[in-house]
Amino acid sequence: MKTKKHGPTAALLSVLLPGAGQIYNRQWIKGIFLLALGMVSTGYFLTVLPKAIRGIVTLGDVPSRLVEADGKTVSIPGDHSINLMIQGLIVLFLFALYVLFYANVIRDAYRTGRDRDSGRVPADFRHTLIYIHDFKFPQAMLVVPAAGILFLTILPIVFMILLAFTNYSSPHHIPPGNLVDWTGLDSFAQLFRLKSWSGTFFGVLGWTVLWAFVATATTFGCGLIVALVLSQKEIVLKGVWRTLIIIPYAIPQMISLLAMKMMFNGQFGPINQYLSHFGLGRLPWLTDPYWAKFTVIVVNVWIGMPLSFLLVSGVLSSISAELYEAARVEGAGRWQQARLVTLPFIFFALGPVLIIQLAGNFNNFNVIYLLTNGGPTNPNYQFAGHTDLLITWLYKLTLNNNIYNIASAIGIILFIIIAGLSIWNYRQTRSFKEEEMAQ
Amino acid sequence: MNQSKAVRGMSRLSIFILALSLFVAAACSNDADGPGTVESGASGQSKFDLKFEKLDTELTPEPGASLLIWESKEARPFVEAIMKEFTELYGVEVNMQELGTMDQIGKFELDGPAGLAADVITTSQDHLGKAASAGLILPNDEFEEATRSEHEDVAVVSASYNNRLYGYPIKVMTYAMFYNKDLIGEPPSTIEEVVEFASTFNDPDNNKYAFMFDAPFFYFSYPFIGSAGGYIFGNNGTDPADIGLNNDGAVKGMEVFAGLRKEILPISAGDIASDIKTTLFSEGSVAMNVTGSWFIDTFRQAGVNFGVAPVPAIGGHDSVTLSQVNSWYVSAYSKYPNAAKLFARFASNKSAQLLNYELTGAIPTHMEAARNPIIQDDEIASAFYKQFSASHPAPSIPEVTSIWVPMDAAMVEIWDGKDAKQVLDRAVQQIRDAIALNARQADRPTAEPDSSKAPF
Numbered sequence: 001m002k003t004k005k006h007g008p009t010a011a012l013l014s015v016l017l018p019g020a021g022q023i024y025n026r027q028w029i030k031g032i033f034l035l036a037l038g039m040v041s042t043g044y045f046l047t048v049l050p051k052a053i054r055g056i057v058t059l060g061d062v063p064s065r066l067v068e069a070d071g072k073t074v075s076i077p078g079d080h081s082i083n084l085m086i087q088g089l090i091v092l093f094l095f096a097l098y099v100l101f102y103a104n105v106i107r108d109a110y111r112t113g114r115d116r117d118s119g120r121v122p123a124d125f126r127h128t129l130i131y132i133h134d135f136k137f138p139q140a141m142l143v144v145p146a147a148g149i150l151f152l153t154i155l156p157i158v159f160m161i162l163l164a165f166t167n168y169s170s171p172h173h174i175p176p177g178n179l180v181d182w183t184g185l186d187s188f189a190q191l192f193r194l195k196s197w198s199g200t201f202f203g204v205l206g207w208t209v210l211w212a213f214v215a216t217a218t219t220f221g222c223g224l225i226v227a228l229v230l231s232q233k234e235i236v237l238k239g240v241w242r243t244l245i246i247i248p249y250a251i252p253q254m255i256s257l258l259a260m261k262m263m264f265n266g267q268f269g270p271i272n273q274y275l276s277h278f279g280l281g282r283l284p285w286l287t288d289p290y291w292a293k294f295t296v297i298v299v300n301v302w303i304g305m306p307l308s309f310l311l312v313s314g315v316l317s318s319i320s321a322e323l324y325e326a327a328r329v330e331g332a333g334r335w336q337q338a339r340l341v342t343l344p345f346i347f348f349a350l351g352p353v354l355i356i357q358l359a360g361n362f363n364n365f366n367v368i369y370l371l372t373n374g375g376p377t378n379p380n381y382q383f384a385g386h387t388d389l390l391i392t393w394l395y396k397l398t399l400n401n402n403i404y405n406i407a408s409a410i411g412i413i414l415f416i417i418i419a420g421l422s423i424w425n426y427r428q429t430r431s432f433k434e435e436e437m438a439q
Numbered sequence: 440m441n442q443s444k445a446v447r448g449m450s451r452l453s454i455f456i457l458a459l460s461l462f463v464a465a466a467c468s469n470d471a472d473g474p475g476t477v478e479s480g481a482s483g484q485s486k487f488d489l490k491f492e493k494l495d496t497e498l499t500p501e502p503g504a505s506l507l508i509w510e511s512k513e514a515r516p517f518v519e520a521i522m523k524e525f526t527e528l529y530g531v532e533v534n535m536q537e538l539g540t541m542d543q544i545g546k547f548e549l550d551g552p553a554g555l556a557a558d559v560i561t562t563s564q565d566h567l568g569k570a571a572s573a574g575l576i577l578p579n580d581e582f583e584e585a586t587r588s589e590h591e592d593v594a595v596v597s598a599s600y601n602n603r604l605y606g607y608p609i610k611v612m613t614y615a616m617f618y619n620k621d622l623i624g625e626p627p628s629t630i631e632e633v634v635e636f637a638s639t640f641n642d643p644d645n646n647k648y649a650f651m652f653d654a655p656f657f658y659f660s661y662p663f664i665g666s667a668g669g670y671i672f673g674n675n676g677t678d679p680a681d682i683g684l685n686n687d688g689a690v691k692g693m694e695v696f697a698g699l700r701k702e703i704l705p706i707s708a709g710d711i712a713s714d715i716k717t718t719l720f721s722e723g724s725v726a727m728n729v730t731g732s733w734f735i736d737t738f739r740q741a742g743v744n745f746g747v748a749p750v751p752a753i754g755g756h757d758s759v760t761l762s763q764v765n766s767w768y769v770s771a772y773s774k775y776p777n778a779a780k781l782f783a784r785f786a787s788n789k790s791a792q793l794l795n796y797e798l799t800g801a802i803p804t805h806m807e808a809a810r811n812p813i814i815q816d817d818e819i820a821s822a823f824y825k826q827f828s829a830s831h832p833a834p835s836i837p838e839v840t841s842i843w844v845p846m847d848a849a850m851v852e853i854w855d856g857k858d859a860k861q862v863l864d865r866a867v868q869q870i871r872d873a874i875a876l877n878a879r880q881a882d883r884p885t886a887e888p889d890s891s892k893a894p895f
Contacts, residue, residue: 064574064771073580075771080552170569171837176552177574196872266710268646268719287709287855376709377848379865382873385848399545401840402569 010113014106021109025116029125034105041098048091055079056088059166064176081180085162089155097150163408164188170402187409200381200393201410205417207293208389212361218301220354223308224346228338231316242313249306257370260299261286264371287376289386296387300367304357315349316342351429359422362414363391390414486813487793491524494785498581500778505532508782509547509557512537513733516798521786528785531778540765544570551575551772558773559783561609563763564597568837571600576768577776579604582784589789594804596675597764597832606766607783609792610801613762614659614731615826617738617745622726623649626748630695633727633751637703640726648704651716652729654696654854655708657846658761659729662750663692665759665831671842676834679874684846685863693859695754700854708854732823735800747822749829762830764804796820802827841873 006025014021019035060079067076112122123131132140164187167173168180192198230241248256263269264285272282285295319342327337347354368374374388374396383401384393390410397407510518515537522533536557538546544566550556562570570576579586583604587595590608598606618626622640627633637649653659664670668688673681683689704711713730720728721741729750738745750758767783769776785791792803796814802823803809814820833839849866853859 066574066578066771073578074776075574075577083552170840171572174548174569174573177572190876194872194876196869197876262712262715265712265715267643267706268710268712268715284707284709287707377844377851379845379848379852379862379869382869383844396844401844 006113006116007110008113011106011110014109018102018105021106021113025109025112025122027112027122027124027128030128038102038105041101045091045095045098049095052088052091055084056092059181060084060175060179063179078176079179080176081166082168082175085180086159089159089162090151093150093155160408161412163404164412166405168404169406174402183405187405191406191409191413196382197406200384203378203381204384204388204390204393207387208362208391211293211297211364211389212358214297215300215304215361215364216354216358218297219304220308220350220357222301222305223310224312226305227309227312227316228342231313245309246306248302249310253303253366254370256303257299257366260302261371264295264299286372289376289378292372292376292387296367296371299371300364303367308357311350311353312346315346318349319345352426355422355425355429358425359418362389362418364389365391365395368392369395485794485797487790487797487811489790489794491528491785491790493528494582494781494788496581496781496784498777498781500529500531500781501775504775504778506534506559506773506775506778506782507557508533508535509538509543509560510535511540511561514561514795514799514801517795517801518786520794520798521791525782525785529778529781531775531782533782541566544575547575547770548573551770554772556770556772558770558775558779560768560770561765562768563612563765563833564600564606564835565763565833565839567598567600567605567768567835568839570768571603571605572837575771576605577771577773577780579607579769579780579783581780582607585784586787589806590804591806591809591828593762593827593830593832594764594766597762597835598766600835601677606764606768607787608764608766608804609787610765610795611762611804611824611827612732612765612802613760613823613827613830614729614750615760615823616748616750617720617728617730617734617743618748619720619723619726620744620746622723626727626746627751628748629752630699630754634699634702636726641703641705643705645724646719647724648719649725650699650703650727650729651711651719651725652704653713653716654699654704654711655847655851657843657850660696660850661761661831662758663696663753664689665692665761666753666756667692668756670831671839672834672836676832676839677836679836679838682867682870684842684870685860685867690860690863692753693853693863696850697853697856697859700856708851732800732802735819747819749822749826757829758826760826760830761833762827763833838874841870845869845873 010021010024012021013024017035018038019031019033021031022034023031025031059081062078064078064080065076066073116122165182165184166180167183167186172178173180190197191201226245229235230238230245235241263271266272266282266284266287269285271285276282284291286292323341324337327341332340368387368389369392372385372387374385374392376386378384378386381388383396383403388396391414394407394410394414397403397410508518508522515535518535522535525531526533538557540562543560543562547556547560547570560576579598586598586604586607591611594608594611595604598604598608616626623636627636633650640649641647664684668683669686669692670676670683672678673683700706716725716728717730717734717737719725721738721743723743750760752758767787769779769783773779787805789805789808792801792805792808793811793814795801796803796808800820802820803814808814809824814824845866849862852862
């Protein structure tokens with residue numbers, strides 16, 4: 001029976017020509033619209049896709065070069081590997097969207113055809129619009145931000161990941177006068193196999209991990225202690241204390257860190273001048289590898305403590321007084337109240353925040369870069385000093401030395417570490433587990 | 440307001456330092472009308488007999504050409520004046536965009552191919568190799584002969600890469616020794632004399648030092664390497680395989696360098712901060728200060744009664760500093776290369792350089808301009824010029840980017856007491872590693888680079 005076959009026929013027509021199935025289903029406007037879109041896209045991809053794929057596979061054949069003509073030198077433009085890569089990526093992303101669109105057109109034609117088979121009349125264009133407005137409004141609204149995320153966030157990330165598999169680095173592989181080539185896992189191999197690089201990498205990685213944990217623990221611990229102390233009834237002038245504690249948070253980090261750098265100067269800094277004034281020796285705050293690490297952690301406490309203090313204070317004010325009263329009735333002392341009521345509450349509420357802070361400290365660029373700039377120098381490291389974190393090392397490699405491929409490889413590793421650690425950590429927190437239970 | 444919060448409770452010194460750094464920043468921004476400039480050209484009157492006329496060439500600007508120039512803030516008065524002259528003569532509209540000379544190549548790398556960058560850029564040779572090998576700039580072909588014959592050799596070498604002239608030299612930059620005339624009458628000519636003076640002058644408890652320089656920075660410590668026979672790259676800075684940073688001369692010079700910590704400047708390397716040095720010299724606590732010509736205005740405005748002399752001789756050899764030459768470079772992406780070449784030439788010839796000296800204090804690369812009696816009589820400019828004549832130009836090959844970090848680290852270590860020879864050997868090995876790593880794949884040895892055999 002002919003009437004039973006609308007679904008497959010419409011789908012087949014749409015496979016051959018997007019929109020044809022819709023026209024066959026008598027959805028004229030929608031069909032013509034999709035047909036036009038399909039034709040334009042097909043024409044577009046027929047012309048650019050081969051070029052884009054070729055560009056991204058070869059990354060160009062001829063670099064731009066200078067040629068003498070009539071005694072004058074002119075620049076003949078050639079292939080710009082990095083631009084080819086970006087353009088190729090854009091086309092491939094668009095193509096993926098087109099494939100998605102195509103699949104949906106076919107599915108739509110099939111479904112409408114099937115509906116016709118079962119005797120329903122296909123929706124006309126006005127009804128389609130009404131349907132979108134009434135039932136698919138959120139999805140329709142999300143198209144613009146989704147496209148933004150796809151092209152402004154995901155595409156650059158893919159681009160940066162791809163850089164790790166090329167030789168894009170100064171001085172000999174900087175376009176447009178040179179070509180960049182795919183080198184597979186060479187950057188990673190260099191990072192792990194060449195002793196001078198792997199020594200730096202593991203040294204810096206070790207300090208980064210240590211820094212992240214110690215910095216998070218110290219800032220949070222100090223914030224917690226101060227908040228607990230300030231929440232006691234006996235404290236007067238609470239507002240004044242709170243304001244004083246918040247001040248470091250209100251100063252732009254750059255200014256306070258540069259001021260700190262001066263204060264900790266071993267010869268001219270006021271701290272050492274006070275120490276020597278009282279007959280104590282001067283300390284190599286920023287010039288000795290161990291003291292420098294100590295100094296950055298102390299300064300980080302000063303900078304990061306106010307935020308932890310604010311968060312803990314917020315949680316404290318949300319703990320019901322009845323809980324404490326109940327605890328008192330049960331005969332709990334102050335210490336027990338803190339241990340059994342306050343702390344569990346705080347860690348439950350702030351567990352995820354702590355993980356974010358830990359991840360943030362892995363990439364705590366400001367404190368290191370402005371306070372020590374990675375120093376004191378470590379002669380055994382490649383482009384890094386004793387207090388450099390992976391992120392500041394990465395910055396030096398990219399911006400000062402243009403070794404983009406190695407920097408990208410480090411970035412990928414850093415991402416894997418942070419993402420892995422954060423996910424694992426987050427799954428360990430009680431808030432996550434209880435959420436699971438609640439579901 | 441936040442700044443005032445930041446400094447609350449800090450000692451007077453740091454307040455002073457902070458204030459001074461703000462002051463320096465402010466001072467840098469109004470070089471144009473500061474008292475440091477010689478007879479501002481605002482009145483239109485110049486001390487020099489300046490003549491601006493069309494260049495003697497068959498090159499003509501493209502019809503409808505307009506140019507965009509990148510130059511640093513300090514150079515604005517000069518660039519604006521010369522732009523006006525150029526537009527009057529050639530009818531080409533010129534615009535200037537402020538961009539620090541150190542940042543230009545980085546921005547140019549991205550903006551050039553995209554067609555957004557300037558037609559003429561300014562930079563020193565540190566970035567030339569990169570720009571030339573990446574094909575970003577056009578060689579100076581039309582005016583090559585004239586440029587070679589009119590400018591100092593050092594300037595021409597600095598503006599060339601791979602034996603090809605690219606730049607149109609504008610001015611020279613190096614450092615020399617500023618001395619406070621109220622503290623020391625006659626500038627010492629050897630390091631031994633400095634040591635002698637230091638023994639009577641130094642008083643670390645009151646932060647008084649005879650002689651300060653940026654010991655942890657290789658750029659400023661270079662005299663100790665270069666004076667006694669060390670060098671960065673051989674063959675006039677073009678052969679990356681020949682590194683002269685750990686030869687006998689360099690090691691001897693570095694031993695003198697290490698000795699200074701005990702005798703002249705008992706401060707660990709990490710604590711020698713440039714801004715503190717500037718403060719101390721400005722307030723008269725430091726008698727001699729090795730730094731760049733770009734500090735002239737700062738010290739004038741601080742009211743220091745200073746003179747400038749060459750860096751004292753080291754180990755019996757006249758001191759050799761590192762120098763840079765700022766040059767115009769024509770973009771390979773310029774839509775109007777002829778107009779751009781004309782401008783670059785026009786803005787670097789004799790009259791332009793004299794005008795630049797007059798408006799911004801720039802020290803000319805043009806030999807006739809440099810020999811002008813007015814400049815010769817300028818005690819400070821001529822002292823810098825003298826130091827420049829005895830300087831090694833910083834290499835322009837791209838490999839030079841690999842030397843700074845290891846050598847800065849080496850300066851710190853040697854200053855803080857490690858064996859000079861050992862430290863330099865290791866630094867050179869690191870530089871070789873970095874160069875090998877970044878070498879073109881074709882040049883790279885098929886087996887693993889020697890880096891795995893490095894002693895660390």
